[in-house]
Amino acid sequence: MSQSGGHVRKDRPARASKAASRSSILEAARRVAARDGARDLSLRAVAAEAGFAPAALYGYFRSKDDLLLALAADDLSVLARALREAGSLKPAAAAALALLGSTETIAAASLALPRDGKGGDAERLFNGRMIAALKALSEASGLPSDNRQNQCDVVLVAASLAGLAMLGRSGRLSALGFQPEEILARLESRFAKAS
Numbered sequence: 001m002s003q004s005g006g007h008v009r010k011d012r013p014a015r016a017s018k019a020a021s022r023s024s025i026l027e028a029a030r031r032v033a034a035r036d037g038a039r040d041l042s043l044r045a046v047a048a049e050a051g052f053a054p055a056a057l058y059g060y061f062r063s064k065d066d067l068l069l070a071l072a073a074d075d076l077s078v079l080a081r082a083l084r085e086a087g088s089l090k091p092a093a094a095a096a097l098a099l100l101g102s103t104e105t106i107a108a109a110s111l112a113l114p115r116d117g118k119g120g121d122a123e124r125l126f127n128g129r130m131i132a133a134l135k136a137l138s139e140a141s142g143l144p145s146d147n148r149q150n151q152c153d154v155v156l157v158a159a160s161l162a163g164l165a166m167l168g169r170s171g172r173l174s175a176l177g178f179q180p181e182e183i184l185a186r187l188e189s190r191f192a193k194a195s
Helices: 014-036 043-050 054-059 064-086 089-102 105-112 120-141 148-170 180-191
Strands: 002-004 007-009
Touching: 014 043, 014 064, 014 105, 043 054, 043 064, 064 089, 064 105, 064 120, 089 120, 089 148, 089 180, 105 148, 120 148, 148 180
Parallel strands: none
Antiparallel strands: 002 007
16 A cells, blocks of 8 residues: 555556456447447447547557457357366257357457458467367367367367357248257267267
8 A cells, every 4th residue: 555645545456457447348348249249349339338438448459350359269268168068069069059149259250360360469369269169179079189180070060060050140040940959969960979
């Protein structure tokens, strides 16, 4: 604590304060994305929701794309945790569909990824979390990631789940006459390995 002019104030570490502010911005961004859609997320709307001046957001995120990548990275962490807890492909796939069906941040963030692979810290964070989610899916499905073919299978399952979530969220899956359970059963019969 320090005293200044008769007032006592607590000195908070700058890192903790910055982390709390960043977290507050991410929470506000999540609310705005839920309300307006992740693809239509604007820094101005996030700043207003978080109670920040729009220019202040640039101290935490370089751009809307960086903010989207941070939101998606958080969602990928939640997804990886759910996949690890699932234990096998069918519950892992159901958990993935539940998360992917209720958020579009990962899809929106994929459009924010630079094509040249020079996205900096935000892209590295996103990629690291995506790899963690793929490893968790590999473990849950019983598909070891020890060779290129098995890695390809894990990516194929992940892409199937992402596409299934998109079709479900848009209403196209039911318009095509399918239910998620039917597709998941087929996916499990093709990819789940006996332990």
